[in-house]
Amino acid sequence: MLNILFAANASRWSQYQVPLRRAFDAAGLKVTLFTETDAPETVDYIIYAPNGAVSDFTPFTGCKAVLGLWAGVEKIVGNTTLTQPLCRMVDSGLEEGMVEWVTGHVLRHHLGMDAHILHQNGVWEPVAPPLARDRTVAILGLGELGRACAQALAALRFNVLGWSRSPKDVPGVTCLSGEDGLDKALSLAEIVVLLLPQTPETENLLNAARLARLPEGAVIINPGRGPLIDDDALLAALDAGHIGHATLDVFRVEPLPPAHPFWAHPKVTVTPHIASETRPDSASRVIAENIRRGEAGEPFLFLVDRAKGY
Known part of the structure; x- marks a missing residue:
């Protein structure tokens, strides 16, 4: 059973909860999905957006990857507490x-x-x-x-x-x-x-x-x-x-x-930042596939190059 923290804006939880569970089921992943934890060391993966509550990644000692919901990573790529692999969102x-x-x-x-x-x-x-x-x-x-x-x-x-x-x-x-x-x-x-x-x-x-x-x-x-x-x-x-x-x-x-x-x-x-919005259904499938890859020892999709900043 994998522990997955949804660390995006609280308003997004209602939009993503069902699509994520559906995508995890389709990928054959057994997960516990939650929005807050008193045991950060037990978290296996973090689903992340900069408007969420997590800014210090130091306590997440068991985290295998941080999986972004945004295409842009400029608000996180320079975070010195982030030592885990970071993947940006590339969503159809x-x-x-x-x-x-x-x-x-x-x-x-x-x-x-x-x-x-x-x-x-x-x-x-x-x-x-x-x-x-x-x-x-x-x-x-x-x-x-x-x-x-x-x-x-x-x-x-x-x-x-x-x-x-x-x-x-x-x-x-x-x-x-x-x-x-x-x-x-x-x-x-x-x-x-x-x-x-x-x-x-x-x-x-x-x-x-x-x-x-x-x-x-x-x-x-x-x-x-x-x-x-x-x-x-x-x-x-x-x-x-x-x-x-x-x-x-x-x-x-x-x-x-x-x-x-x-x-x-x-x-x-x-126009009010509407050119493209991450869609919960397709984004959830990307998240699930990256977690499947992580568990199978395969390379993550859309891994951020920290030196380049994207």
């Missing part, structure tokens, strides 16, 4: 949700939907957008989510550039890497989608200098991490007319404070 439902959100907003900007929605002024202006094959979209970040979004957009015949810190190969996507590759991607992209992890190397990746490299009128879509963009530099580029619009789902402070200038800016769309 999360991936599908991200692809749908990114594709929807790329098409929205590509087709110029905002103009039709906001300017019903009685003026007949039959201006057609270019075809997707004539529109360049850059995806910054080619992990699981970035790769899936890049391939979905390529399937719609967009000219897709994919950039990553290290070389990648994605069918149907022109892959670039390194600083020169980033310069090229930015100089060509009419729409930029940010799907990078938050690390010291990616913070403020889109600063004033890099925003200036984008073509005039370019659109920025950020469902990745808020700190990837220098907020002040973005606002300045929007006000100057160099950046045409920014659709932002993630922010440095969440919820986004009511007084933040993004809310009222005419060239900013704010």
